[in-house]
Amino acid sequence: MKHSLHRRLLIILSVSVVAAWLATAFFTYWDTKRQxxxxxxxxxxxxxxxxxxxxxxxPPEDWKNIILKxxxxxxxxxxxxxxxxxxxxxxPDMPDHLERRRNDGFSSFTNRAEKWRLYKAVNDRGGWxxxxxxxxVRDQMAENVATHIIHPVWLAVPLLAAMIWLSIHWGxxxxxxxxxxxxxxxxxxxxxxKSDDTPSEIRPLITALNQLFQRIDRxxxxxxxxxxxxxxxxxxxLAAIKTHADVALQASSKEERIRAxxxxxxxxxRAIRLVHQLLILARLDHQTTxxxxxxxxLNDCLIDSVIxxxxxxxxxxxxxxxxxxxxxxxxxxxxxxxxxxxxxNIVSNAIRYTAPEGTVTVxxxxxxxxxxxxxxxSGPGIPEESFSRVFDRFYRVEGSSEQxxxxxxxxxxxxxEIHGAHIQLENASPTGGLQARVIFPMPDALPSQPxxxxxxxxxx
Amino acid sequence: xxxxxxxxxxxxxxxxxxxxxxxxxxxxxxxxxxxxHHAASSVPYDAIILDLGLPKMDGMTALxxxxxxxNRIPVLILTARDSLNDxxxxxxxxxxxxxxxxxxxxxxxxxxRALVRRSKGITEAVLxxxxxxxxxxxxxxxxxxxxxxxxxxxxxxxxxxxxxxxRVLSKAQLEDKIYGWGEEIExxxxxxxxxxxxKKLYPELIRTVxxxxxxxxxxxx
Numbered sequence: 001m002k003h004s005l006h007r008r009l010l011i012i013l014s015v016s017v018v019a020a021w022l023a024t025a026f027f028t029y030w031d032t033k034r035q036x037x038x039x040x041x042x043x044x045x046x047x048x049x050x051x052x053x054x055x056x057x058x059p060p061e062d063w064k065n066i067i068l069k070x071x072x073x074x075x076x077x078x079x080x081x082x083x084x085x086x087x088x089x090x091x092p093d094m095p096d097h098l099e100r101r102r103n104d105g106f107s108s109f110t111n112r113a114e115k116w117r118l119y120k121a122v123n124d125r126g127g128w129x130x131x132x133x134x135x136x137v138r139d140q141m142a143e144n145v146a147t148h149i150i151h152p153v154w155l156a157v158p159l160l161a162a163m164i165w166l167s168i169h170w171g172x173x174x175x176x177x178x179x180x181x182x183x184x185x186x187x188x189x190x191x192x193x194k195s196d197d198t199p200s201e202i203r204p205l206i207t208a209l210n211q212l213f214q215r216i217d218r219x220x221x222x223x224x225x226x227x228x229x230x231x232x233x234x235x236x237x238l239a240a241i242k243t244h245a246d247v248a249l250q251a252s253s254k255e256e257r258i259r260a261x262x263x264x265x266x267x268x269x270r271a272i273r274l275v276h277q278l279l280i281l282a283r284l285d286h287q288t289t290x291x292x293x294x295x296x297x298l299n300d301c302l303i304d305s306v307i308x309x310x311x312x313x314x315x316x317x318x319x320x321x322x323x324x325x326x327x328x329x330x331x332x333x334x335x336x337x338x339x340x341x342x343x344x345n346i347v348s349n350a351i352r353y354t355a356p357e358g359t360v361t362v363x364x365x366x367x368x369x370x371x372x373x374x375x376x377x378s379g380p381g382i383p384e385e386s387f388s389r390v391f392d393r394f395y396r397v398e399g400s401s402e403q404x405x406x407x408x409x410x411x412x413x414x415x416x417e418i419h420g421a422h423i424q425l426e427n428a429s430p431t432g433g434l435q436a437r438v439i440f441p442m443p444d445a446l447p448s449q450p451x452x453x454x455x456x457x458x459x460x
Numbered sequence: 461x462x463x464x465x466x467x468x469x470x471x472x473x474x475x476x477x478x479x480x481x482x483x484x485x486x487x488x489x490x491x492x493x494x495x496x497h498h499a500a501s502s503v504p505y506d507a508i509i510l511d512l513g514l515p516k517m518d519g520m521t522a523l524x525x526x527x528x529x530x531n532r533i534p535v536l537i538l539t540a541r542d543s544l545n546d547x548x549x550x551x552x553x554x555x556x557x558x559x560x561x562x563x564x565x566x567x568x569x570x571x572x573r574a575l576v577r578r579s580k581g582i583t584e585a586v587l588x589x590x591x592x593x594x595x596x597x598x599x600x601x602x603x604x605x606x607x608x609x610x611x612x613x614x615x616x617x618x619x620x621x622x623x624x625x626x627r628v629l630s631k632a633q634l635e636d637k638i639y640g641w642g643e644e645i646e647x648x649x650x651x652x653x654x655x656x657x658x659k660k661l662y663p664e665l666i667r668t669v670x671x672x673x674x675x676x677x678x679x680x681x
Contacts (some may be wrong), residue, residue, distance in 0.1 A: 239475075239540070240475050243476055243478075251482070263471055
C-alpha cells in the first residue's frame with residue numbers, strides 16, 4: 001500500500017479540497033463579520049439621523065422625551081444636544097464622563113477598559129448626536145452570525161470525504177478491472193491483453209505489458225525448444241541403453257551378452273556426458289556475472305585439458321600436444337573451472353573430428369590487443385555453410401558420423417561470452433584442418449576489432 | 461524377414477540390429493536418408509525402420525520420396541519426436557506405424573511382425589499351412605501336434621514360404637530374405653534347407669518349380 005494510487009489520489013484530493021474549503025470558510029467568516037459591522041454601522045447612522053430629525057422638529061423641552069427604542073441585543077448608547085455647549089439628553093448606559101467628540105463620523109474610544117465604537121452626527125443648527133456601541137457586543141454579534149453561516153459548511157466535510165473516496169474508487173475501477181484480469185490469467189496465457197475498451201491512461205501500460213508478454217513468450221519458446229531438444233537428445237542414448245539391455249537379457253551366448261553389456265555401458269556414458277553438458281549449459285545460462293574471478297594462467301589450463309583428453313587421443317592414435325611457441329605466462333581474468341571446460345570442449349571436439357593418426361595442437365600467445373588461445377587440428381574442417389550454426393545447441397555438422405551431443409561448442413561460446421571473449425573458426429589450421437581461436441581482448445585494448453571473412457563470432 | 465534399418469546413431473543402430481537378429485530378422489542398416497531410397501529400390505524388404513532425424517535427407521522426406529515412387533513397403537517410424545503433430549505427420553506421410561524412443565525391443569519385434577503380416581494380407585498371428593503351424597513370435601513350428609526342431613535358417617526359409625503361400629519364390633528371392641548385406645551365401649544352401657524342411661515336416665509341403673524356385677501350394681478347401 002506504500003505506493004498505492006488510491007492513497008496518493010486520496011491524499012492529493014483531500015489536501016487540495018480541504019485547503020480550498022478552509023479558504024472559502026475563512027473568507028465567508030471574515031466577509032460575514034465585515035458585513036455585520038457595516039450593518040451595525042448603518043444602524044448607528046440611522047439612529048443618529050432619526051434623533052437629529054427629532055431635534056429639528058421638537059422643541060428643546062420635549063427633547064428629554066426622546067427615547068431611542070433599541071433592540072436589547074444591540075445595546076446602543078446615545079446622547080445628544082441642541083448646540084455645541086448644551087446637552088439635551090443621554091441614555092443611561094452612555095458613559096457620562098465622556099468628552100464630546102470634535103469631529104463627526106466614526107471613531108472609537110476606551111472607557112473603563114471597554115472598547116466602544118462611536119458615531120457622531122451634527123446638523124447645521126448646531127444640534128449633535130453621539131451613538132456609541134460596545135465593541136465587544138458588536139464582535140459578539142458578528143461572531144454569532146458568522147458562526148451560524150459557517151455551521152452547515154462543517155456538515156459538508158464528511159460528505160466531501162465520502163464523495164472523494166467514492167470518486168477515486170469509481171475512477172480507478174478500470175485499473176482494477178485490468179488488474180483483476182491480468183491477475184486471474186494462467187501463467188501460460190501470454191496472448192496480448194485487448195486494450196480497445198480501456199481508458200487511454202492505462203493503454204500505455206497494457207501496451208508495455210503486451211510487449212513484455214511477447215518477450216516472455218519468445219524466451220519461453222526458446223526455453224521450451226531447448227528442453228524439447230534436450231529430452232529428444234537424451235532419448236536416443238536411453239533407447240540405445242534399453243535396447244542393448246534387452247539384447248543382453250535375450251543373448252544366447254556369453255560373447256553376445258558381453259558385447260551388449262559393453263554397448264550398454266557406452267550408452268550410459270553418453271547419457272551421463274550429455275546430462276553433464278546440459279547441466280553446465282543450464283548453469284551458464286543463468287550466470288551473467290562471473291563468480292570467483294581470479295587471474296588464471298591459460299597455459300596451466302591447457303596442460304590440464306591435454307591431460308584430461310589424452311585417453312581419447314590415444315584411442316585414435318592422435319598426436320595431441322601443446323605448441324612449443326606457447327607463452328607460459330599468459331593470464332586472463334576469469335574462472336579457471338569454466339576456462340578448463342571451454343578448452344576441454346574445443347580440444348575434445350578437435351579430437352573427435354580428426355581422423356586417427358592425426359594431430360591436434362593447442363597454443364596460447366599474446367597478440368597486440370588480445371590474448372589468443374588456439375586449437376589446430378588435421379581434421380576435415382567444417383563446411384563453410386555450417387560456420388554460423390556450429391555454436392547452436394544440438395547442432396551437429398551434417399554427414400559427420402561422429403557421436404557428439406552437439407553442445408560442446410555452445411558451452412565453449414557461452415563461457416567465452418562470460419569472459420568477454422569470442423571464438424573464431426576458420427579452415428586455416430597449419431596442419432590442414434580447423435583452427436579455433438579464442439580471443440580474450442586485453443582490458444585496455446579497443447573493444448572492436450575488424451573480423452576477417454569466414455570467421456564467426458557467436459555473439460556480436 | 462528382411463528389414464531395412466535407417467538410423468544415424470551408431471550405438472542405437474547396433475542395439476536394434478542385434479535385438480532384431482535375436483528374433484530372426486535379417487537386418488540391413490543405412491546411416492542416412494539418401495541411402496534409404498537406394499536400398500529400398502534394390503532389395504524387396506519386408507519392412508523399413510525409419511528414424512526421422514537423419515543426416516543428408518530427413519526421414520520424412522525419404523518416406524515421401526519412397527511413397528511418391530510407388531513403393532508400398534511397410535514403414536515403421538522410430539523416433540524421439542513424440543508430439544502429436546509429429547506422429548500425425550509421420551502417419552500421414554505414409555508410414556504404417558510409429559514408435560517413440562526409448563522403446564521395448566519385444567514391442568518393436570512384435571510390431572514389425574504385425575506390419576509384415578498385414579502387408580501380406582494375413583490376419584492371424586500364427587501362420588498355418590496344411591498340418592504345419594508356425595509362430596513368428598515364439599519361433600516354434602508344429603507339425604500337427606508335434607513340435608518340430610528347426611535351425612534358424614530353416615525356420616526363416618519356411619516362414620518366407622508360408623508368408624508367400626501360393627506364390628513362387630525364386631532361390632535368389634529366398635536368399636535375399638535370409639542373408640543380409642555382406643553375409644556370404646554358400647551355394648546350394650537353399651536346396652539344403654528345403655531338403656531338411658521336407659524331411660522334418662512332410663515332403664508334399666514344399667513343391668519345387670523346376671528352374672524357378674519353390675512354392676507352398678495353395679490349400680484346396
